[in-house]
Amino acid sequence: MATNVSRSLTQDSDEIKEMYCEECDRHGDGYATAVAFCVDCLDYLCVTCQRYHKRQFKTHKLQDSNSMPQDFYFEKCSTHPGQLIKLYCSECIKEACQECKDNEHVNCSDVNHLPTLASDIQKSDELINLRKIMDQVSMNIKDTEKLLDAKREVIMKQEENATETCKEHSNKLIATYKQHHQELIDDFDKKMEETVARLKKERSELIQKISEKERKFEEKVTKAEKDIKEEVVNTNINFKELQLEYLNLVGNLKAINGDLEQAQKLGQNCKLFIKLKLAKQMCNQIQATTYQIQHSYIQRYNLRKSDIQQTKQSVEDQTTLNSLDDQTWFFSFDEVHVSAVERKLAFNFDINHKFKKITSLLSEHTLLALDYDRCSLIIIPLGKSNAEYIKEIKLNSKPWGVTKVSDYKIAVTFPNEGKIRQITFSDDMEVLDTTDIPGHGRCFDIAYSNNHFVVSYFNGFTGCIKILSISGIKVKLFALDDNGWDLFIKPYYLIVSPDNTMIYVSDMRRHTVTCLTFDGEVAAIYIDDQLKAPHQLAVDEYGSVYVCGYDSNNVHQLSHYLTKVKILDKSHGIDTPTSIAYCQNTKKLFVGMNQSSKIKVFNVSLD
The missing domain is CATH 2.120.10.30 (TolB, C-terminal domain)
Structure with missing residues (x-):
């Protein structure tokens, strides 16, 4: 039971500062306080194991409790759960236990004791330089936010102008179309005096026919307006993706900063060392993505509209009216090539x-x-x-x-x-x-x-x-x-x-x-x-x-x-x-x- 308790404490609590004997833990002999450290084996030893170690390995160098490494790292290896992570390979940029070193890093020439490497990490130039890099990354992200705001204003202005143009043109089309029909009705009314009864019936039939045509024409114009609006909105999909990427950048940077601050605050130098290495790689990725966002292109476009005929129509001549009935387009959405955008x-x-x-x-x-x-x-x-x-x-x-x-x-x-x-x-x-x-x-x-x-x-x-x-x-x-x-x-x-x-x-x-x-x-x-x-x-x-x-x-x-x-x-x-x-x-x-x-x-x- 003592062994299980000690393992649980050393694995789950980063607050424990007392190191235990690795030989006893490794062979299931229970928990024992470490009083010595073997520089050659990189193992912490209790009083008993120290005595046997001296007999068995007379040439090994031992450090007592005052001179042995005091920054204990209690994380277990994910590949070898029974082994503590006590090494770091600078070639592979990866932490390792003793079995990892013997198997996976046998050809690596720069595998060192992790607590020794991390002893001066708090005041290292690498940590100081990373902080400067992260400060610069934060500034770049703030600049990116300003650029995105400026681009958002361009997009909103384009959408607003396109919407207003579509609505104005649609209203003119429908109004003109109705106007032409009203002119036909007015001309017809002038002749009603001669044959009132017959013309009333014809007028009723004509109004019914015109109403149906107006309904269809209005549906056609409304559909054209809806289609062009959808095309306008679709041009902004890439910008929305940029906004999501930007939010991911902000979240990633906050997470990195939080991990570093926690490890530094608790004095967990080994964890800080590893987090520092991961943070440097992540910062490079954030910088590259930030550059892409800053230099993204907003698609420009021109919205063209069809001509509206304003001429008065007679019953005999319905050229303009028929042309509106036969018309197949009312708006045209033309993308502007990036080379034609003013710099x-x-x-x-x-x-x-x-x-x-x-x-x-x-x-x-x-x-x-x-x-x-x-x-x-x-x-x-x-x-x-x-x-x-x-x-x-x-x-x-x-x-x-x-x-x-x-x-x-x-x-x-x-x-x-x-x-x-x-x-x-x-x-x-x-x-x-x-x-x-x-x-x-x-x-x-x-x-x-x-x-x-x-x-x-x-x-x-x-x-x-x-x-x-x-x-x-x-x-x-x-x-x-x-x-x-x-x-x-x-x-x-x-x-x-x-x-x-x-x-x-x-x-x-x-x-x-x-x-x-x-x-x-x-x-x-x-x-x-x-x-x-x-x-x-x-x-x-x-x-x-x-x-x-x-x-x-x-x-x-x-x-x-x-x-x-x-x-x-x-x-x-x-x-x-x-x-x-x-x-x-x-x-x-x-x-x-x-x-x-x-x-x-x-x-x-x-x-």
């Missing part, structure tokens, strides 16, 4: 430099620029505001376009020499290797896509687009449209869509942006009075296209099919923009200007 661009900072053209992003930390006149490749580390950090690499010819091939590899065009050079860098952006491939003419801008290069050309009279293999072999040529006319005159700049399905080309002479498929088919052409001499282009992860209007002193945001969305102009600090780049990881837009020594950097957000 919020907030000025972030300026990068001061002496070069007039940025061209590409090598990474979220490195901006590339080309100086045509100085025959230079410029490397601008982002986050380093001082000019001394900018590196200039001299080239043997005038460069024009550059594209990223891989993390430390780029391709540069040299139109005067008609060649393309691939340059490989080291981690510290020193040139390791260069390889030249044929450019097949005066090659200007270049983009890398699916192990191929997309290159623009201008021979002084007309231009074209070519697709080359990575080794410089010409694969495709796009020069003429379906009617045999030149597609381009001066296509100095181009960019490829994120999904590698579209090519966007700006033509300085025609003041256009053309969207091509990789088969050379023209998908769309953008031309606008507010875009003059378009230069370089950029595209974000959603397919939105940004193009510099050099002579119009602005930057146009276009949808993936080249519809106008937004214009940045002098009010945003834009003046003679020539080059533009977008960083997907940091959501930043970089704009270089010919008449300025600054590169303007904007934060880009969807909502």
